[in-house]
Amino acid sequence: MTPGLWExxxxxxxVTLQLLFLGSLVAGAVSFVVGxxxxxxxWIVRFLAGLYTEVFRGTSALxxxxxxxxxxxxxxxxxxxxxxxxxxxxxxxxxAYGSEIVxxxxxxVDPAQREGxxxxxxxxxxxxxxxxxxxAVPEMIPSFCNLLVELLKGTALVSIMGxxxxxxxxxxxxxxxxxxxxxxxxxxxxxxxIAFVITRLMRVLERRLKxxxxxAPEGRVLAREPxxxxxxxxxxxxGGAS
Amino acid sequence: MTWxxxxxxxxxxxxxxxxxxxLKALALGSLISFALGLVWALLMRAPTRWVRWPVGAVTExxxxxxxxxQLFFLFYVLPEWNITFSALTTGVVAIGLHYxxxxxxxxxxxxxxxPAGQWEAATALNLPLRRTWTxxxxxxxxxxxxxxxxxxxxxxxxxxxxxxxxxxxxMLGEARLYSQEHFQFTEPLTVIGVAxxxxxxxxxxxxxxxxxRLVR
Numbered sequence: 001m002t003p004g005l006w007e008x009x010x011x012x013x014x015v016t017l018q019l020l021f022l023g024s025l026v027a028g029a030v031s032f033v034v035g036x037x038x039x040x041x042x043w044i045v046r047f048l049a050g051l052y053t054e055v056f057r058g059t060s061a062l063x064x065x066x067x068x069x070x071x072x073x074x075x076x077x078x079x080x081x082x083x084x085x086x087x088x089x090x091x092x093x094x095x096a097y098g099s100e101i102v103x104x105x106x107x108x109v110d111p112a113q114r115e116g117x118x119x120x121x122x123x124x125x126x127x128x129x130x131x132x133x134x135x136a137v138p139e140m141i142p143s144f145c146n147l148l149v150e151l152l153k154g155t156a157l158v159s160i161m162g163x164x165x166x167x168x169x170x171x172x173x174x175x176x177x178x179x180x181x182x183x184x185x186x187x188x189x190x191x192x193x194i195a196f197v198i199t200r201l202m203r204v205l206e207r208r209l210k211x212x213x214x215x216a217p218e219g220r221v222l223a224r225e226p227x228x229x230x231x232x233x234x235x236x237x238x239g240g241a242s
Numbered sequence: 243m244t245w246x247x248x249x250x251x252x253x254x255x256x257x258x259x260x261x262x263x264x265l266k267a268l269a270l271g272s273l274i275s276f277a278l279g280l281v282w283a284l285l286m287r288a289p290t291r292w293v294r295w296p297v298g299a300v301t302e303x304x305x306x307x308x309x310x311x312q313l314f315f316l317f318y319v320l321p322e323w324n325i326t327f328s329a330l331t332t333g334v335v336a337i338g339l340h341y342x343x344x345x346x347x348x349x350x351x352x353x354x355x356x357p358a359g360q361w362e363a364a365t366a367l368n369l370p371l372r373r374t375w376t377x378x379x380x381x382x383x384x385x386x387x388x389x390x391x392x393x394x395x396x397x398x399x400x401x402x403x404x405x406x407x408x409x410x411x412x413m414l415g416e417a418r419l420y421s422q423e424h425f426q427f428t429e430p431l432t433v434i435g436v437a438x439x440x441x442x443x444x445x446x447x448x449x450x451x452x453x454x455r456l457v458r
Contacts, residue, residue, distance in 0.1 A: 059438045060438055066427075067431050153307065156311055160407050188303070191311065
Protein backbone atom coordinates (compact mmCIF):
# COMPACT_ATOMS: atom_id res chain seq x y z
CA MET A 1 0.00 0.00 0.00
CA THR A 2 1.11 3.55 -0.70
CA PRO A 3 1.69 6.01 2.18
CA GLY A 4 -1.43 7.93 1.17
CA LEU A 5 -3.60 4.89 1.75
CA TRP A 6 -1.95 4.21 5.09
CA GLU A 7 -2.79 7.76 6.08
CA UNK A 8 -6.43 6.95 5.33
CA UNK A 9 -6.23 3.91 7.59
CA UNK A 10 -4.62 5.99 10.35
CA UNK A 11 -7.46 8.49 10.13
CA UNK A 12 -9.88 5.59 10.38
CA UNK A 13 -8.14 4.31 13.50
CA UNK A 14 -8.41 7.77 15.04
CA VAL A 15 -12.15 7.97 14.36
CA THR A 16 -12.65 4.46 15.73
CA LEU A 17 -10.72 5.31 18.90
CA GLN A 18 -12.73 8.52 19.37
CA LEU A 19 -15.97 6.58 18.97
CA LEU A 20 -14.73 3.94 21.38
CA PHE A 21 -13.76 6.52 23.99
CA LEU A 22 -16.88 8.69 23.75
CA GLY A 23 -19.16 5.68 23.37
CA SER A 24 -17.71 4.05 26.47
CA LEU A 25 -18.20 7.28 28.44
CA VAL A 26 -21.87 7.44 27.48
CA ALA A 27 -22.33 3.69 27.96
CA GLY A 28 -20.62 3.83 31.36
CA ALA A 29 -22.79 6.72 32.54
CA VAL A 30 -25.95 5.01 31.29
CA SER A 31 -24.92 1.69 32.87
CA PHE A 32 -24.50 3.19 36.31
CA VAL A 33 -27.58 5.40 36.25
CA VAL A 34 -29.87 2.65 34.91
CA GLY A 35 -28.18 -0.14 36.89
CA UNK A 36 -28.55 1.73 40.17
CA UNK A 37 -32.10 2.72 39.24
CA UNK A 38 -32.97 -0.96 38.82
CA UNK A 39 -32.20 -1.54 42.49
CA UNK A 40 -34.43 1.36 43.57
CA UNK A 41 -37.14 0.90 46.17
CA UNK A 42 -39.75 2.67 44.03
CA TRP A 43 -41.40 0.32 41.57
CA ILE A 44 -41.88 3.02 38.95
CA VAL A 45 -38.13 3.76 38.84
CA ARG A 46 -37.36 0.04 38.60
CA PHE A 47 -39.98 -0.39 35.90
CA LEU A 48 -38.74 2.50 33.74
CA ALA A 49 -35.13 1.39 34.07
CA GLY A 50 -36.13 -2.17 33.19
CA LEU A 51 -38.09 -0.96 30.19
CA TYR A 52 -35.10 0.99 28.98
CA THR A 53 -32.87 -2.06 29.28
CA GLU A 54 -35.29 -4.37 27.48
CA VAL A 55 -35.95 -1.93 24.63
CA PHE A 56 -32.32 -1.15 23.94
CA ARG A 57 -31.13 -4.72 24.44
CA GLY A 58 -34.03 -6.08 22.46
CA THR A 59 -33.29 -4.15 19.30
CA SER A 60 -30.10 -4.31 17.37
CA ALA A 61 -27.29 -1.74 17.64
CA LEU A 62 -27.41 -1.23 13.89
CA UNK A 63 -31.12 -0.47 13.96
CA UNK A 64 -30.50 2.06 16.73
CA UNK A 65 -27.83 3.70 14.59
CA UNK A 66 -30.25 3.93 11.67
CA UNK A 67 -32.88 5.31 13.99
CA UNK A 68 -30.62 8.00 15.40
CA UNK A 69 -29.41 8.97 11.93
CA UNK A 70 -32.70 8.97 10.06
CA UNK A 71 -35.65 9.12 12.41
CA UNK A 72 -34.38 11.55 15.05
CA UNK A 73 -33.83 14.38 12.54
CA UNK A 74 -37.29 13.85 11.01
CA UNK A 75 -39.07 13.31 14.28
CA UNK A 76 -37.52 15.95 16.50
CA UNK A 77 -35.97 18.30 14.02
CA UNK A 78 -32.40 17.99 15.17
CA UNK A 79 -29.64 16.44 13.18
CA UNK A 80 -26.60 15.25 15.09
CA UNK A 81 -23.03 15.47 13.85
CA UNK A 82 -22.15 11.92 12.68
CA UNK A 83 -19.65 11.39 15.49
CA UNK A 84 -22.21 12.30 18.13
CA UNK A 85 -24.97 10.32 16.47
CA UNK A 86 -22.71 7.26 16.45
CA UNK A 87 -21.68 7.90 20.05
CA UNK A 88 -25.27 8.27 21.17
CA UNK A 89 -26.52 5.14 19.42
CA UNK A 90 -23.64 2.98 20.61
CA UNK A 91 -23.61 4.45 24.12
CA UNK A 92 -27.34 3.92 24.64
CA UNK A 93 -27.27 0.37 23.27
CA UNK A 94 -24.20 -0.85 25.13
CA UNK A 95 -25.26 1.09 28.22
CA ALA A 96 -28.32 -1.16 28.36
CA TYR A 97 -26.05 -4.21 28.49
CA GLY A 98 -23.84 -2.45 31.04
CA SER A 99 -26.78 -1.71 33.33
CA GLU A 100 -27.28 -5.46 33.73
CA ILE A 101 -23.65 -5.78 34.80
CA VAL A 102 -24.06 -3.00 37.37
CA UNK A 103 -27.28 -4.49 38.68
CA UNK A 104 -25.78 -7.96 38.96
CA UNK A 105 -22.70 -6.72 40.79
CA UNK A 106 -24.79 -4.64 43.21
CA UNK A 107 -26.96 -7.66 43.96
CA UNK A 108 -23.86 -9.77 44.52
CA VAL A 109 -22.63 -7.61 47.39
CA ASP A 110 -23.09 -9.47 50.68
CA PRO A 111 -26.53 -8.46 52.11
CA ALA A 112 -24.88 -8.00 55.51
CA GLN A 113 -23.01 -5.02 54.08
CA ARG A 114 -26.29 -3.36 53.19
CA GLU A 115 -27.75 -4.19 56.57
CA GLY A 116 -24.64 -2.80 58.25
CA UNK A 117 -25.24 0.47 56.43
CA UNK A 118 -28.85 0.51 57.58
CA UNK A 119 -27.77 -0.22 61.15
CA UNK A 120 -25.42 2.76 61.00
CA UNK A 121 -28.40 4.83 59.77
CA UNK A 122 -26.71 5.77 56.51
CA UNK A 123 -29.02 7.31 53.92
CA UNK A 124 -29.65 5.12 50.84
CA UNK A 125 -27.38 7.34 48.80
CA UNK A 126 -24.58 7.09 51.38
CA UNK A 127 -24.99 3.31 51.43
CA UNK A 128 -24.69 3.20 47.67
CA UNK A 129 -21.72 5.55 47.49
CA UNK A 130 -19.71 4.43 50.54
CA UNK A 131 -20.54 0.76 50.92
CA UNK A 132 -22.11 -0.91 47.91
CA UNK A 133 -20.44 0.67 44.88
CA UNK A 134 -16.84 0.45 46.17
CA UNK A 135 -17.32 -3.29 46.64
CA ALA A 136 -19.34 -3.88 43.50
CA VAL A 137 -17.16 -1.97 41.03
CA PRO A 138 -14.14 -4.33 41.09
CA GLU A 139 -16.51 -7.24 40.44
CA MET A 140 -17.85 -5.45 37.36
CA ILE A 141 -14.48 -5.02 35.69
CA PRO A 142 -14.20 -8.36 33.84
CA SER A 143 -17.73 -8.01 32.45
CA PHE A 144 -17.11 -4.39 31.49
CA CYS A 145 -13.94 -5.49 29.76
CA ASN A 146 -15.98 -7.87 27.60
CA LEU A 147 -18.50 -5.13 26.96
CA LEU A 148 -15.77 -2.72 25.92
CA VAL A 149 -14.53 -5.21 23.34
CA GLU A 150 -18.13 -5.60 22.15
CA LEU A 151 -18.37 -1.82 21.90
CA LEU A 152 -15.15 -1.71 19.90
CA LYS A 153 -16.64 -4.24 17.48
CA GLY A 154 -19.85 -2.25 17.45
CA THR A 155 -18.05 0.91 16.32
CA ALA A 156 -17.54 -0.74 12.94
CA LEU A 157 -21.29 -0.41 12.37
CA VAL A 158 -21.11 3.35 11.88
CA SER A 159 -19.18 2.73 8.66
CA ILE A 160 -22.49 1.68 7.10
CA MET A 161 -23.67 5.28 7.57
CA GLY A 162 -20.58 6.48 5.76
CA UNK A 163 -18.65 7.61 8.79
CA UNK A 164 -14.90 7.41 8.19
CA UNK A 165 -13.95 4.89 10.83
CA UNK A 166 -11.52 2.02 10.45
CA UNK A 167 -13.95 -0.35 8.73
CA UNK A 168 -14.96 2.43 6.33
CA UNK A 169 -11.42 3.39 5.42
CA UNK A 170 -10.76 -0.29 4.85
CA UNK A 171 -13.52 -0.25 2.26
CA UNK A 172 -12.08 2.84 0.58
CA UNK A 173 -8.64 1.27 0.37
CA UNK A 174 -10.20 -1.89 -1.04
CA UNK A 175 -11.82 0.15 -3.80
CA UNK A 176 -8.55 1.95 -4.49
CA UNK A 177 -6.43 -1.19 -4.64
CA UNK A 178 -9.00 -3.60 -6.07
CA UNK A 179 -7.44 -6.07 -3.67
CA UNK A 180 -9.43 -7.23 -0.68
CA UNK A 181 -7.59 -9.93 1.21
CA UNK A 182 -4.59 -7.88 2.22
CA UNK A 183 -6.36 -4.75 3.41
CA UNK A 184 -9.04 -6.61 5.34
CA UNK A 185 -6.42 -8.75 7.01
CA UNK A 186 -4.72 -5.55 8.17
CA UNK A 187 -7.98 -4.02 9.36
CA UNK A 188 -8.94 -7.13 11.33
CA UNK A 189 -5.49 -7.23 12.85
CA UNK A 190 -5.72 -3.60 13.95
CA UNK A 191 -9.08 -4.25 15.62
CA UNK A 192 -7.59 -7.26 17.34
CA UNK A 193 -4.62 -5.25 18.64
CA ILE A 194 -6.95 -2.57 20.05
CA ALA A 195 -9.06 -5.27 21.72
CA PHE A 196 -5.92 -6.87 23.13
CA VAL A 197 -4.75 -3.56 24.61
CA ILE A 198 -8.21 -3.05 26.16
CA THR A 199 -8.13 -6.46 27.84
CA ARG A 200 -4.64 -5.88 29.23
CA LEU A 201 -5.50 -2.41 30.58
CA MET A 202 -8.69 -3.69 32.18
CA ARG A 203 -6.76 -6.49 33.87
CA VAL A 204 -4.38 -3.95 35.39
CA LEU A 205 -7.34 -1.85 36.52
CA GLU A 206 -9.02 -4.87 38.10
CA ARG A 207 -5.87 -5.76 40.01
CA ARG A 208 -5.52 -2.18 41.32
CA LEU A 209 -9.15 -1.93 42.41
CA LYS A 210 -9.15 -5.33 44.08
CA UNK A 211 -5.88 -4.58 45.82
CA UNK A 212 -7.61 -1.49 47.23
CA UNK A 213 -10.20 -3.81 48.78
CA UNK A 214 -7.62 -6.29 49.99
CA UNK A 215 -8.67 -8.98 47.53
CA ALA A 216 -6.67 -10.80 44.93
CA PRO A 217 -8.01 -11.05 41.37
CA GLU A 218 -9.16 -14.49 40.31
CA GLY A 219 -6.71 -17.04 39.08
CA ARG A 220 -3.09 -16.23 38.62
CA VAL A 221 -2.13 -14.24 41.69
CA LEU A 222 -4.00 -16.51 44.08
CA ALA A 223 -2.23 -19.50 42.64
CA ARG A 224 1.14 -17.96 43.37
CA GLU A 225 0.36 -17.40 47.03
CA PRO A 226 1.49 -19.97 49.57
CA UNK A 227 -1.21 -22.40 50.57
CA UNK A 228 -3.19 -21.19 53.54
CA UNK A 229 -3.28 -24.53 55.32
CA UNK A 230 -4.99 -23.54 58.52
CA UNK A 231 -2.23 -21.14 59.51
CA UNK A 232 -3.93 -17.81 60.12
CA UNK A 233 -1.18 -15.24 60.65
CA UNK A 234 1.43 -14.93 57.93
CA UNK A 235 -0.48 -16.08 54.87
CA UNK A 236 -3.47 -13.82 55.46
CA UNK A 237 -1.26 -10.81 56.11
CA UNK A 238 0.51 -11.22 52.77
CA GLY A 239 -2.91 -11.05 51.11
CA GLY A 240 -2.89 -7.37 52.07
CA ALA A 241 -5.88 -7.34 54.40
CA SER A 242 -5.29 -3.80 55.54
CA MET B 243 -43.53 14.13 14.16
CA THR B 244 -45.79 12.55 11.63
CA TRP B 245 -46.71 8.93 11.70
CA UNK B 246 -48.17 7.54 8.52
CA UNK B 247 -50.13 4.32 9.01
CA UNK B 248 -50.51 3.78 5.27
CA UNK B 249 -46.72 3.59 5.02
CA UNK B 250 -46.79 0.83 7.63
CA UNK B 251 -49.35 -1.02 5.51
CA UNK B 252 -47.29 -0.49 2.37
CA UNK B 253 -44.20 -1.75 4.08
CA UNK B 254 -45.82 -4.91 5.49
CA UNK B 255 -45.29 -7.27 2.51
CA UNK B 256 -41.64 -6.21 2.29
CA UNK B 257 -41.33 -6.55 6.03
CA UNK B 258 -42.60 -10.13 5.93
CA UNK B 259 -40.13 -10.97 3.14
CA UNK B 260 -37.35 -9.51 5.25
CA UNK B 261 -38.53 -11.33 8.37
CA UNK B 262 -38.38 -14.61 6.49
CA UNK B 263 -34.81 -13.93 5.35
CA UNK B 264 -33.81 -12.87 8.85
CA LEU B 265 -35.24 -16.04 10.37
CA LYS B 266 -33.62 -18.17 7.70
CA ALA B 267 -30.23 -16.57 8.32
CA LEU B 268 -30.76 -16.98 12.05
CA ALA B 269 -31.64 -20.67 11.81
CA LEU B 270 -28.74 -21.56 9.53
CA GLY B 271 -26.28 -19.36 11.40
CA SER B 272 -27.31 -20.99 14.68
CA LEU B 273 -26.84 -24.48 13.27
CA ILE B 274 -23.37 -23.67 11.97
CA SER B 275 -22.32 -22.01 15.21
CA PHE B 276 -23.66 -24.87 17.36
CA ALA B 277 -21.86 -27.52 15.30
CA LEU B 278 -18.62 -25.63 14.79
CA GLY B 279 -18.49 -24.49 18.41
CA LEU B 280 -18.63 -28.10 19.56
CA VAL B 281 -15.84 -28.97 17.15
CA TRP B 282 -13.66 -26.15 18.53
CA ALA B 283 -14.43 -27.15 22.10
CA LEU B 284 -13.45 -30.77 21.45
CA LEU B 285 -10.30 -29.72 19.60
CA MET B 286 -9.36 -27.56 22.58
CA ARG B 287 -9.24 -30.76 24.62
CA ALA B 288 -6.83 -32.42 22.21
CA PRO B 289 -3.83 -34.04 23.91
CA THR B 290 -1.28 -32.06 21.89
CA ARG B 291 -0.84 -28.33 22.12
CA TRP B 292 -0.06 -28.25 18.37
CA VAL B 293 -3.82 -28.55 17.94
CA ARG B 294 -4.90 -26.53 20.97
CA TRP B 295 -2.68 -23.55 20.34
CA PRO B 296 -3.76 -22.72 16.73
CA VAL B 297 -7.42 -23.33 17.51
CA GLY B 298 -7.18 -21.10 20.56
CA ALA B 299 -5.38 -18.34 18.66
CA VAL B 300 -7.74 -18.36 15.68
CA THR B 301 -10.91 -18.38 17.77
CA GLU B 302 -9.55 -15.62 20.02
CA UNK B 303 -8.84 -13.55 16.93
CA UNK B 304 -12.27 -14.12 15.44
CA UNK B 305 -13.98 -13.32 18.73
CA UNK B 306 -12.17 -10.02 19.17
CA UNK B 307 -12.70 -8.56 15.72
CA UNK B 308 -15.91 -7.04 14.34
CA UNK B 309 -18.38 -9.33 12.64
CA UNK B 310 -19.05 -6.58 10.09
CA UNK B 311 -15.45 -6.56 8.89
CA GLN B 312 -15.47 -10.36 8.79
CA LEU B 313 -18.57 -10.16 6.61
CA PHE B 314 -16.80 -7.75 4.26
CA PHE B 315 -13.76 -9.97 4.28
CA LEU B 316 -15.68 -13.07 3.17
CA PHE B 317 -17.93 -11.14 0.80
CA TYR B 318 -15.12 -9.44 -1.11
CA VAL B 319 -12.21 -11.82 -0.69
CA LEU B 320 -13.85 -15.16 -1.52
CA PRO B 321 -14.76 -14.10 -5.08
CA GLU B 322 -11.14 -13.03 -5.60
CA TRP B 323 -10.16 -16.57 -4.72
CA ASN B 324 -12.80 -17.80 -7.18
CA ILE B 325 -15.09 -19.10 -4.48
CA THR B 326 -18.55 -17.69 -5.07
CA PHE B 327 -21.47 -18.03 -2.73
CA SER B 328 -24.68 -16.06 -2.66
CA ALA B 329 -24.63 -13.06 -0.33
CA LEU B 330 -26.95 -14.82 2.11
CA THR B 331 -24.74 -17.92 2.24
CA THR B 332 -21.66 -15.78 2.83
CA GLY B 333 -23.47 -13.94 5.61
CA VAL B 334 -24.70 -17.12 7.25
CA VAL B 335 -21.22 -18.62 7.15
CA ALA B 336 -19.71 -15.46 8.66
CA ILE B 337 -22.28 -15.31 11.46
CA GLY B 338 -21.93 -19.02 12.16
CA LEU B 339 -18.15 -18.78 12.24
CA HIS B 340 -18.16 -15.69 14.45
CA TYR B 341 -20.57 -17.12 16.97
CA UNK B 342 -18.95 -20.56 16.98
CA UNK B 343 -16.10 -18.90 18.88
CA UNK B 344 -18.60 -17.93 21.56
CA UNK B 345 -20.50 -21.22 21.67
CA UNK B 346 -17.14 -22.97 21.94
CA UNK B 347 -16.66 -21.39 25.34
CA UNK B 348 -20.16 -22.34 26.36
CA UNK B 349 -19.52 -25.97 25.45
CA UNK B 350 -16.19 -25.88 27.23
CA UNK B 351 -17.80 -24.68 30.43
CA UNK B 352 -20.50 -27.35 30.02
CA UNK B 353 -17.95 -30.11 29.51
CA UNK B 354 -15.88 -28.95 32.46
CA UNK B 355 -19.05 -28.84 34.54
CA UNK B 356 -19.60 -32.59 34.19
CA PRO B 357 -18.55 -34.07 37.53
CA ALA B 358 -15.20 -35.86 37.55
CA GLY B 359 -16.94 -38.96 38.89
CA GLN B 360 -18.64 -39.42 35.52
CA TRP B 361 -15.24 -39.67 33.82
CA GLU B 362 -14.03 -42.06 36.45
CA ALA B 363 -17.15 -44.21 36.11
CA ALA B 364 -16.64 -44.36 32.34
CA THR B 365 -13.04 -45.44 32.91
CA ALA B 366 -14.15 -48.01 35.47
CA LEU B 367 -16.64 -49.46 32.98
CA ASN B 368 -13.81 -49.56 30.44
CA LEU B 369 -15.86 -47.57 27.93
CA PRO B 370 -13.96 -46.62 24.79
CA LEU B 371 -13.22 -42.90 24.44
CA ARG B 372 -15.79 -42.31 21.74
CA ARG B 373 -18.52 -43.91 23.79
CA THR B 374 -17.47 -42.01 26.90
CA TRP B 375 -18.05 -38.79 25.01
CA THR B 376 -21.24 -39.68 23.17
CA UNK B 377 -22.99 -41.65 25.89
CA UNK B 378 -21.76 -40.08 29.13
CA UNK B 379 -20.16 -36.65 28.86
CA UNK B 380 -21.86 -34.83 25.99
CA UNK B 381 -25.49 -35.63 26.90
CA UNK B 382 -24.91 -34.11 30.33
CA UNK B 383 -22.83 -31.22 29.07
CA UNK B 384 -25.26 -30.20 26.33
CA UNK B 385 -28.24 -30.27 28.67
CA UNK B 386 -26.53 -27.66 30.79
CA UNK B 387 -25.50 -25.39 27.93
CA UNK B 388 -28.85 -25.16 26.13
CA UNK B 389 -29.90 -21.88 27.84
CA UNK B 390 -26.50 -20.28 27.24
CA UNK B 391 -26.63 -21.30 23.58
CA UNK B 392 -30.08 -19.77 23.40
CA UNK B 393 -28.66 -16.46 24.58
CA UNK B 394 -26.29 -16.49 21.64
CA UNK B 395 -29.18 -17.19 19.28
CA UNK B 396 -30.73 -13.94 20.51
CA UNK B 397 -27.41 -12.16 20.01
CA UNK B 398 -27.23 -13.57 16.50
CA UNK B 399 -30.73 -12.33 15.80
CA UNK B 400 -29.59 -8.85 16.75
CA UNK B 401 -26.57 -9.11 14.47
CA UNK B 402 -28.49 -10.21 11.37
CA UNK B 403 -29.17 -6.58 10.32
CA UNK B 404 -25.48 -6.38 9.45
CA UNK B 405 -26.20 -8.67 6.50
CA UNK B 406 -27.74 -5.60 4.90
CA UNK B 407 -24.21 -4.32 4.37
CA UNK B 408 -23.47 -7.20 2.02
CA UNK B 409 -26.70 -6.70 0.01
CA UNK B 410 -28.84 -9.32 1.76
CA UNK B 411 -32.42 -8.09 1.92
CA UNK B 412 -33.28 -9.02 5.49
CA MET B 413 -35.51 -6.82 7.66
CA LEU B 414 -33.22 -3.80 7.82
CA GLY B 415 -32.31 -4.13 4.15
CA GLU B 416 -35.98 -4.08 3.17
CA ALA B 417 -36.61 -1.14 5.50
CA ARG B 418 -33.78 0.83 3.96
CA LEU B 419 -34.91 0.04 0.46
CA TYR B 420 -38.45 1.12 1.27
CA SER B 421 -37.38 4.29 3.03
CA GLN B 422 -35.14 5.34 0.18
CA GLU B 423 -37.87 4.81 -2.38
CA HIS B 424 -40.65 6.55 -0.47
CA PHE B 425 -38.54 8.88 1.64
CA GLN B 426 -40.29 7.69 4.76
CA PHE B 427 -37.78 6.58 7.36
CA THR B 428 -39.71 6.67 10.61
CA GLU B 429 -42.27 3.98 9.92
CA PRO B 430 -40.20 1.13 8.46
CA LEU B 431 -37.33 1.60 10.91
CA THR B 432 -39.71 1.69 13.86
CA VAL B 433 -41.63 -1.33 12.62
CA ILE B 434 -38.51 -3.48 12.42
CA GLY B 435 -37.25 -2.16 15.77
CA VAL B 436 -40.51 -3.21 17.40
CA ALA B 437 -40.33 -6.54 15.56
CA UNK B 438 -36.92 -7.21 17.05
CA UNK B 439 -38.19 -6.48 20.55
CA UNK B 440 -41.27 -8.64 19.97
CA UNK B 441 -39.06 -11.57 19.00
CA UNK B 442 -36.16 -11.18 21.40
CA UNK B 443 -37.97 -10.31 24.61
CA UNK B 444 -40.33 -13.33 24.70
CA UNK B 445 -37.39 -15.47 23.59
CA UNK B 446 -35.33 -14.31 26.54
CA UNK B 447 -38.24 -14.97 28.92
CA UNK B 448 -38.57 -18.44 27.45
CA UNK B 449 -34.87 -19.07 27.97
CA UNK B 450 -35.05 -17.95 31.57
CA UNK B 451 -37.85 -20.47 32.16
CA UNK B 452 -35.85 -23.16 30.36
CA UNK B 453 -32.81 -22.34 32.47
CA UNK B 454 -34.77 -22.89 35.65
CA ARG B 455 -35.89 -26.30 34.45
CA LEU B 456 -32.68 -27.60 32.88
CA VAL B 457 -29.95 -26.24 35.13
CA ARG B 458 -30.38 -27.43 38.65
